[in-house]
């Protein structure tokens with residue numbers, strides 16, 4: 001008999017998970033209450049940009065394995081597994097708003113058949129699973145924490161070629177059943193990657209079975225540690241600026257030590273997105289709730305919050321100490337390359353901050369213009385091409401590491417910017433900076 005799964009919530013995690021599991025041969029219901037998002041998925045597309053996702057959504061819809069719906073009543077009663085991937089927006093104090101998480105668990109629990117497993121994928125503070133089990137009177141073993149480690153922009157690759165699958169709960173046989181779902185996905189991964197048009201990976205990840213609280217804590221600890229690495233790199237970048245050293249070279253050498261590793265040591269305008277900022281403040285809140293002061297994470301958060309204004313201060317200094325009356329382009333509004341997501345995006349923050357000075361700000365992004373609109377100050381002018389944004393500017397901020405921005409020929413800058421203009425590379429990754437200098441433009445990075 002076909003295994004039936006329901007995935008609750010069609011965000012980055014839910015939609016990728018559902019589309020992939022459908023490709024592994026499972027019958028997958030996907031519950032999404034937003035009518036316009038649901039409609040787009042039913043047409044075989046995603047409502048956000050994620051490489052490779054559209055082709056497999058289309059295949060899932062055409063084969064009938066992927067069944068989008070707005071109702072819990074359709075799929076949950078016949079499902080063997082229910083994945084909860086609903087959103088956890090920020091509370092004003094930085095903690096996670098768990099209203100959707102509780103509502104989803106409550107609505108699903110009422111409808112689930114005996115023996116079905118509820119799998120929590122949403123990132124929740126440690127202790128949430130135990131509270132849900134208690135509140136809803138669930139059988140403890142049937143609730144699993146299975147945190148998600150995929151990154152936006154590489155969601156499919158990360159899910160198919162994972163470093164680890166973590167399953168936390170109290171019933172070993174249930175943990176094994178959940179692991180089997182991922183093993184089925186592993187068995188189909190080459191074919192799925194080919195259908196999606198993404199690269200075939202090479203990692204053979206591990207399966208980790210643990211208790212509920214540990215699984216919940218593994219997820220936020222991993223994100224917090226990566227955020228800590230970035231803020232550490234940014235702190236050293238500031239020192240590097242002060243002593244005229246080069247942060248990229250420093251981190252290449254430091255990261256060559258296998259005990260440290262080079263990943264997530266890229267300095268620049270700081271981290272953004274729907275995960276790191278929220279998970280860091282969530283971990284700080286969890287600590288405080290249990291009387292543990294995670295000062296180290298507070299410091300990481302403060303450094304990160306200082307970075308957009310640090311970028312602007314550097315630019316101001318380079319422009320002779322005054323931003324007033326300048327025309328400045330911000331290229332890159334997505335919080336990183338490969339996504340249209342602009343949540344807590346440093347590029348958006350930089351554009352808005354510049355606009356609080358007497359500066360004419362022009363902004364461009366290859367994928368995120370639409371999503372950036374709602375967060376940008378009214379006076380920031382959105383441009384539909386790089387050239388349009390650059391014309392007659394006194395400076396440019398490179399704020400996202402999109403390949404098309406990082407490989408842009410220096411001549412394009414020279415053709416459109418005012419002579420002697422400053423290019424500030426806030427992601428430290430622009431490849432043609434030597435050419436820029438040869439063309440009479442000023443190039444600076446962060447910590448370089």
Ligand code: UGA
Pocket residue numbers: 123148149150151152153223226230263264265266267268269270271272273274275276335336337
């Ligand atoms: C992050 C984690 O990397 C995933 O493992 C996790 O599953 C996900 O959060 C989540 O919790 O759902 P994501 O937010 O998609 O993934 O993006 P990352 O690639 O981790 O980048 C986060 C931010 O850090 C971006 O703004 C990026 O530009 C910045 N970053 C990254 C740096 O500033 N420097 C670096 O060296 C690396």
